[in-house]
Amino acid sequence: MNQLNKLLHQELRLAIMSYLSAVDWADFNKLLEITQATKGNLSVQIKKLQEANYIDVKKSFKNNYPLTQCKITKKGQEALDQYVKDLKELLNI
Amino acid sequence: MNQLNKLLHQELRLAIMSYLSAVDWADFNKLLEITQATKGNLSVQIKKLQEANYIDVKKSFKNNYPLTQCKITKKGQEALDQYVKDLKELLNI
DNA sequence: TTTATTTGGTTTATTTAATAAACTAGTTTA
DNA sequence: TAAACTAGTTTATTAAATAAACCAAATAAA
Numbered sequence: 001m002n003q004l005n006k007l008l009h010q011e012l013r014l015a016i017m018s019y020l021s022a023v024d025w026a027d028f029n030k031l032l033e034i035t036q037a038t039k040g041n042l043s044v045q046i047k048k049l050q051e052a053n054y055i056d057v058k059k060s061f062k063n064n065y066p067l068t069q070c071k072i073t074k075k076g077q078e079a080l081d082q083y084v085k086d087l088k089e090l091l092n093i
Numbered sequence: 094m095n096q097l098n099k100l101l102h103q104e105l106r107l108a109i110m111s112y113l114s115a116v117d118w119a120d121f122n123k124l125l126e127i128t129q130a131t132k133g134n135l136s137v138q139i140k141k142l143q144e145a146n147y148i149d150v151k152k153s154f155k156n157n158y159p160l161t162q163c164k165i166t167k168k169g170q171e172a173l174d175q176y177v178k179d180l181k182e183l184l185n186i
Numbered sequence: 187t188t189t190a191t192t193t194g195g196t197t198t199a200t201t202t203a204a205t206a207a208a209c210t211a212g213t214t215t216a
Numbered sequence: 217t218a219a220a221c222t223a224g225t226t227t228a229t230t231a232a233a234t235a236a237a238c239c240a241a242a243t244a245a246a
Contacts, residue, residue, distance in 0.1 A: 047196090
């Protein structure tokens, strides 16, 4: 059995990565909206993905408010691709 | 975001279910072999799947040794199908 | 203008779950 | 008859997910 990537085999992180793989930069609020997660959970999972270098996180200000933007990295995209491959194999799809 | 079935979104349980969806009955040792799990972990996860009525578990003896056999239920198969569907949607595959 | 509310988060604490390790009960082999 | 093996289960530990509480700054309301 091909071990599934544990960082990716979690619903919220997977949803974040899947979304990021289809867009360029996405900000915190956009990710909140598409995942329906709580802010605390989203914050934690973004940090984990960042620590693994699966995403780049850019912090700035917009209209005087903090703005956190995320973008998938090459390493993150490759990990996601491999995860999907492993999952397909496991599920025979 | 379609919530993924938490019982199925776990590697070992998913591997068990995926395998069982392709065969008739499978015994404990066969599941050990194909999943490479520890016996303790396998025992626990089988019980959880059984409690959810995702699998039927039949206990008997073979050559004087205890024999535990598992088979996916209709409910389990339907849950697995739905899980795969949700996952495909999430991952755009 | 100072109090309340909202924004955009982070940190901490709690709950839940995964897993390994230890154990059980019996069987076979030497 | 002791040692080792089979086929598991139970318990204890670790790790992870999540919710709740918090924070700093900005804006709105009284």
